Amino acid sequence: xxxxxxxxxxxxxxxxxxxxxxxxxxxxxxxxxxxxxxxxxxxxxxxxxxxxxxxxxxxxxxxxxxxxxxxxxxxxxxxxxxxxxxxxxxxxxxxxxxxxxxxxxxxxxxxxxxxxxxxxxxxxxxxxxxxxxxxxxxxxxxxxxxxxxxxxxxxxxxxxxxxxxxxxxxxxxxxxxxxxxxxxxxxxxxxxxxxxxxxxxxxxxxxxxxxxxxxxxxxxxxxx
Numbered sequence: 001x002x003x004x005x006x007x008x009x010x011x012x013x014x015x016x017x018x019x020x021x022x023x024x025x026x027x028x029x030x031x032x033x034x035x036x037x038x039x040x041x042x043x044x045x046x047x048x049x050x051x052x053x054x055x056x057x058x059x060x061x062x063x064x065x066x067x068x069x070x071x072x073x074x075x076x077x078x079x080x081x082x083x084x085x086x087x088x089x090x091x092x093x094x095x096x097x098x099x100x101x102x103x104x105x106x107x108x109x110x111x112x113x114x115x116x117x118x119x120x121x122x123x124x125x126x127x128x129x130x131x132x133x134x135x136x137x138x139x140x141x142x143x144x145x146x147x148x149x150x151x152x153x154x155x156x157x158x159x160x161x162x163x164x165x166x167x168x169x170x171x172x173x174x175x176x177x178x179x180x181x182x183x184x185x186x187x188x189x190x191x192x193x194x195x196x197x198x199x200x201x202x203x204x205x206x207x208x209x210x211x212x213x214x215x216x217x218x219x220x221x222x223x224x
Contacts, residue, residue: 039080046074046090048195050219052098061211062101070217071095074118083124090118094142098213106165107152110210112176112203116142118184136186140197147176175207182215191223 050070056062072094080086093115100108120138151168182200186193199215 038083041077041079043075043077045224046076046193046221047224048072048074048219048221050195050197050217052214052216053218054214054216056211056213058211060102060209061213063213064099064101065214067099069095069097070219071097078122080122080124086122086124088118088120088122088136088138090120090140092116092118092140092142100210105151106154107150109150110176110213111148111150112144113146114142114144114180116140116180120184120186132188132190134186134188136188136193137183138185139181139183141181142179144176144178144180147172149173175204175209177202177205186221188221193221195219195221 048071050072051065052063052068052070053065072092074090074092076088076090078086078088094113096110096112096114098110100110102108118138118140120136122134122136125133125135149168149170153166153168154164180199180201180203182198184195184197186195188194195218197217197219199217203213203215204210
């Protein structure tokens with residue numbers, strides 16, 4: 001009798017379990033997937049635009065910040081050797097166009113073109129679909145391959161020369177130093193980043209024309 005009752009009980013429990021409906025059938029959120037392997041190497045290109053911020057070292061070093069521009073183009077190699085840490089190496093081209101804040105000429109600019117290298121340590125954050133957020137800390141070193149001082153005069157000589165304006169261009173002035181270097185910081189997500197750059201080197205050798213321009217540049221980067 002006991003065996004019969006036990007058999008009936010087991011059969012009842014089995015039938016009840018098999019009759020249950022699946023009330024919850026969801027795929028876990030990808031943002032919680034922390035086991036995704038995202039390590040590896042990659043190549044790419046990045047271009048950026050920025051503006052100089054802050055004051056120069058003296059009255060002859062003030063620039064019109066929002067009329068000046070810093071353009072850079074980078075080819076990079078990235079090695080992400082863990083889900084959290086990686087490094088990036090860059091080949092860089094930079095064009096710096098500083099418009100000087102003064103009252104003598106209608107326009108006065110110092111323009112440099114340089115090629116160089118950069119290296120950064122990347123710290124990644126986020127999981128799943130947000131795994132491309134990062135903080136990068138590094139530095140750069142550039143060699144100035146071309147420079148010029150560009151002035152447009154609309155008052156001093158125009159009457160004498162019977163001209164509307166006179167352009168004065170000085171190529172490769174000796175007062176511009178050949179090397180620039182300093183630290184670089186980026187905060188980014190996927191192909192977009194905000195960057196800050198601080199020049200530790202002197203832009204000019206000692207001269208009577210210009211004081212040092214602001215060494216701080218803030219801008220944005222876009223990946224291609």
